[in-house]
Amino acid sequence: MRKKIIAGNWKMNKTLEEGQSLASEVVNIAADEVAADVNLVLCTPAIHLGAVASITKSSDKVSVGAQNMSEHESGAYTGDISADMVLSTGASYVILGHSERREYHNETNAQLGDKVKLALSKGLTPLFCCGETLETREAGNHVSFVNEQLKDSLFDLSAEEMQKVVIAYEPIWAIGTGVTASTDQAQEMHKSIRDSIVSNYSQSVADEISILYGGSMKPANAQELLAQPDVDGGLIGGASLKSRDFIEIAKSY
Numbered sequence: 001m002r003k004k005i006i007a008g009n010w011k012m013n014k015t016l017e018e019g020q021s022l023a024s025e026v027v028n029i030a031a032d033e034v035a036a037d038v039n040l041v042l043c044t045p046a047i048h049l050g051a052v053a054s055i056t057k058s059s060d061k062v063s064v065g066a067q068n069m070s071e072h073e074s075g076a077y078t079g080d081i082s083a084d085m086v087l088s089t090g091a092s093y094v095i096l097g098h099s100e101r102r103e104y105h106n107e108t109n110a111q112l113g114d115k116v117k118l119a120l121s122k123g124l125t126p127l128f129c130c131g132e133t134l135e136t137r138e139a140g141n142h143v144s145f146v147n148e149q150l151k152d153s154l155f156d157l158s159a160e161e162m163q164k165v166v167i168a169y170e171p172i173w174a175i176g177t178g179v180t181a182s183t184d185q186a187q188e189m190h191k192s193i194r195d196s197i198v199s200n201y202s203q204s205v206a207d208e209i210s211i212l213y214g215g216s217m218k219p220a221n222a223q224e225l226l227a228q229p230d231v232d233g234g235l236i237g238g239a240s241l242k243s244r245d246f247i248e249i250a251k252s253y
């Protein structure tokens with residue numbers, strides 16, 4: 001069963017106090033207003049994970065996730081955070097392969113494959129991001145480009161591992177730009193991702209995997225995107241920084 005997931009990626013925003021207030025607001029409003037089958041995830045800066053997780057602990061709707069983790073278990077990697085550390089804060093998700101990490105930190109498909117495997121082995125749910133640049137889309141290569149990302153990072157997982165992964169399709173040209181993929185563009189790519197899982201694994205594995213859309217999703221466009229048959233939720237950047245906007249997106253399901 002594909003889970004409905006609305007995840008907020010706070011990126012490098014919010015001080016500790018601001019993050020705690022935002023998390024409290026989301027928990028309180030979600031309790032009254034968000035449907036029981038919609039799962040919210042707050043992906044906070046690493047330094048806030050423990051404090052935010054202690055706020056969401058009482059909620060059956062809101063979980064916490066990191067925005068990255070190391071592919072190494074532990075050791076001399078100054079400034080990095082490990083899967084065990086993420087887990088020990090109370091977080092249960094981790095975003096891996098966000099386009100900003102790929103671009104500014106040169107994260108590769110192979111490295112991301114290692115991160116996904118490590119996260120799964122520790123019991124964290126990877127929220128694996130993929131997506132093409134505008135140039136790639138305009139050249140008509142978006143489907144093959146995204147397929148390549150999936151193949152290189154995910155498709156050597158066992159079926160049992162694979163069905164625990166959440167995928168976020170995030171066209172880079174739509175992230176933080178205010179430009180959203182059309183419903184047809186989103187559905188085409190989500191269906192192609194699901195078909196690719198069917199051909200590399202099986203229909204039953206593909207039926208377990210939630211595929212989220214990310215890229216300028218906001219209250220005004222969420223409903224039509226979330227209504228697409230292969231869109232199982234959203235990864236929200238800018239609009240996750242205000243509790244009301246984030247909740248309105250979750251309510252559009």
Ligand code: PEP
Binds near residue numbers: 176215
């Ligand atoms: C993101 O960074 O994952 C994202 C989708 O950002 P925004 O919603 O701001 O486009």
